[in-house]
Amino acid sequence: MNRTAVEPLDYHEIGFLGGIEIHQQIGTRKLFCECEPKILKDHPDETTERRLHAVASELGEYDPAALHEAHRRRTFYYESYIDRVCLVELDEEPPHPVNQEALEVVLQASLLLNARVVDEIQVMRKTVIDGSNTAGFQRTMLVGTDGLVETSEGDVILHYFCLEEDAARIMEVDERFVHYRLDRLGIPLLEIVTGPVFISPAQAGEVAGKLGRIIRSLNVRRGIGSIRQDVNVSTKYGTRIEVKGVQRHRMIPLIMENEARRQKALWEIGQELSALSPRIERAELETRTRTVTDLFLSSASRVLRSLIDRGGVVVALPVPAMRGFPARELSPGMRLATEFKDQLLTLGIRGVIHSDEDPERYGISPSEHAALTDALDLQDGDAFILFASRPEVVPLALDKLYARISARISPRERRGRHPVHASPPG
Numbered sequence: 001m002n003r004t005a006v007e008p009l010d011y012h013e014i015g016f017l018g019g020i021e022i023h024q025q026i027g028t029r030k031l032f033c034e035c036e037p038k039i040l041k042d043h044p045d046e047t048t049e050r051r052l053h054a055v056a057s058e059l060g061e062y063d064p065a066a067l068h069e070a071h072r073r074r075t076f077y078y079e080s081y082i083d084r085v086c087l088v089e090l091d092e093e094p095p096h097p098v099n100q101e102a103l104e105v106v107l108q109a110s111l112l113l114n115a116r117v118v119d120e121i122q123v124m125r126k127t128v129i130d131g132s133n134t135a136g137f138q139r140t141m142l143v144g145t146d147g148l149v150e151t152s153e154g155d156v157i158l159h160y161f162c163l164e165e166d167a168a169r170i171m172e173v174d175e176r177f178v179h180y181r182l183d184r185l186g187i188p189l190l191e192i193v194t195g196p197v198f199i200s201p202a203q204a205g206e207v208a209g210k211l212g213r214i215i216r217s218l219n220v221r222r223g224i225g226s227i228r229q230d231v232n233v234s235t236k237y238g239t240r241i242e243v244k245g246v247q248r249h250r251m252i253p254l255i256m257e258n259e260a261r262r263q264k265a266l267w268e269i270g271q272e273l274s275a276l277s278p279r280i281e282r283a284e285l286e287t288r289t290r291t292v293t294d295l296f297l298s299s300a301s302r303v304l305r306s307l308i309d310r311g312g313v314v315v316a317l318p319v320p321a322m323r324g325f326p327a328r329e330l331s332p333g334m335r336l337a338t339e340f341k342d343q344l345l346t347l348g349i350r351g352v353i354h355s356d357e358d359p360e361r362y363g364i365s366p367s368e369h370a371a372l373t374d375a376l377d378l379q380d381g382d383a384f385i386l387f388a389s390r391p392e393v394v395p396l397a398l399d400k401l402y403a404r405i406s407a408r409i410s411p412r413e414r415r416g417r418h419p420v421h422a423s424p425p426g
């Protein structure tokens, strides 16, 4: 692939700070039952259906994330196996005592990495609202603190060493449901967490490599999916951003570099937009948003038609004075439009089209395009975003877009997607 050379970043100058969280599956039986930690390929014996309801806390407050998930009204299905998954995974039976062999692995990792082991280990709960845990929370134990690794750029502190349970595995996901398989739920995980301690992506890569070698010397599972890493990056241009689920430690420096580039590019776009026109009022965006389903009732666009046929609606909104911006590259292979698409993807919306793309690529005819331009009363220099979705998630989708556009594209609130669309080095 041909790519124009990108300018190197001065990590000190941009205020770079990176952190990592490593989740490594341990090679023992499950953490709170005696089931074998086998990834099962055959057809499940039974499926259990559950729904999430947001419940007020002891203080009478609702978790906004739980409310958001409940609002999506998704159904969760759990696939299980009569002999190989027990009632603990289904949350129909209390957890058994903590697997001592698994605990030993976390103790070994803590000691090998110079951490201080705590006096008493408590099982704590982390709320999980995406359905990936049947209990609605993940159990986790703090085992060690303040480990230390030496690097060529100075010593690095490893803040936490934890023992926790892995989540259920996603088999199929749709805007209305998620199918999970319970084979992975409850596999013990060694979690190693650093704070924002890395001063460069290269330093993070060095530490990840050293940790990898030590971890592989312990009783851990091997192969695809047995290790997952979350990477976080902050710079002076944005808030701390987390990228979840990185499989290979060699990707970490590149992911950090791209995320730093993305934050810088978004900040620069924000500055440019503010100079072009001052703040865009949310009220203006609201009054100019249109439901344009009628324009596409007999459209050749498969992505729009398939949603319309299932009762969906097509919504369009103008993005004033932003023509050309959606196509702007933030980091190699990632454009500003990808940001909008990612935000809607968190709501399960996939059919997102913007004005810097060729409408015919999506089967939108020139006459449909002209009718849309009219309906939105687009001026020279205006861009638009068009998406099709179920009617009930439209308010949530618009809320995200309005916030982002009126805030002049700040790099906030991004989670859970690799900014890397390129292969790793080496």
Ligand SMILES: [Zn+2]
Pocket (backbone or CB within 6 Å): 030, 033, 034, 035, 084, 085, 086, 087, 088, 089
């Ligand atoms: Zn079990």
